[in-house]
Amino acid sequence: MTLEKEIGGGTPPPKVLVLGVGNLLLQDDGVGVHLINALRDVPLPGNVELVDAGTVSHQLISLFHETDYLILIDAVDAGDVPGSIFRFSPDDFNFPAEQKLSLHQMNLIDILQMAEMTGAKPEAVVIGVQPKNVSSWSLELSDEVKAVVPKVMELVIKELEKINAIPPRVDGQPVPDICS
Numbered sequence: 001m002t003l004e005k006e007i008g009g010g011t012p013p014p015k016v017l018v019l020g021v022g023n024l025l026l027q028d029d030g031v032g033v034h035l036i037n038a039l040r041d042v043p044l045p046g047n048v049e050l051v052d053a054g055t056v057s058h059q060l061i062s063l064f065h066e067t068d069y070l071i072l073i074d075a076v077d078a079g080d081v082p083g084s085i086f087r088f089s090p091d092d093f094n095f096p097a098e099q100k101l102s103l104h105q106m107n108l109i110d111i112l113q114m115a116e117m118t119g120a121k122p123e124a125v126v127i128g129v130q131p132k133n134v135s136s137w138s139l140e141l142s143d144e145v146k147a148v149v150p151k152v153m154e155l156v157i158k159e160l161e162k163i164n165a166i167p168p169r170v171d172g173q174p175v176p177d178i179c180s
Helices: 003-008 027-039 058-064 108-117 143-162
Strands: 016-021 048-054 069-075 085-088 123-129
Touching: 016 027, 016 058, 027 048, 027 069, 027 143, 048 058, 058 108, 069 143, 085 143, 123 143
Parallel strands: 016 048, 016 069, 069 123
Antiparallel strands: 085 123
């Protein structure tokens, strides 16, 4: 049985880009990148692409044109307890536009707005993790953020199931090998 038949009765599954954002060198700021690396051990079908975006770049825009659904994973400072997890849409934020002097000053919202201006606006969700420390040089996540990595992975899998990008699991079983 093909993946398409399992998921949607012949309808091809959506093309999904799971984007991990952050600076791996600044402890919890790299949580998105750490999550992408952890998700590489999960068997996922070809319609789901995992990308380590590092510190966001305008070069990602071309990927958005090929994507139906975007899942962004990043550190989000909401002033909450370290390790708190948030799920929201980029449309939930209305940041005032600031003049940029360089493409290096662009943030994730800027990149999404640029992509939309070029005709790329995949449906998107952000899964954010409250960092404990984003100013210390370290390749390791804080204990509080490291402890929620499995839960964030589970949220990504549930998001993929919800949008019919992967078949649903039965009774909360671990992620099945859906590539075979």
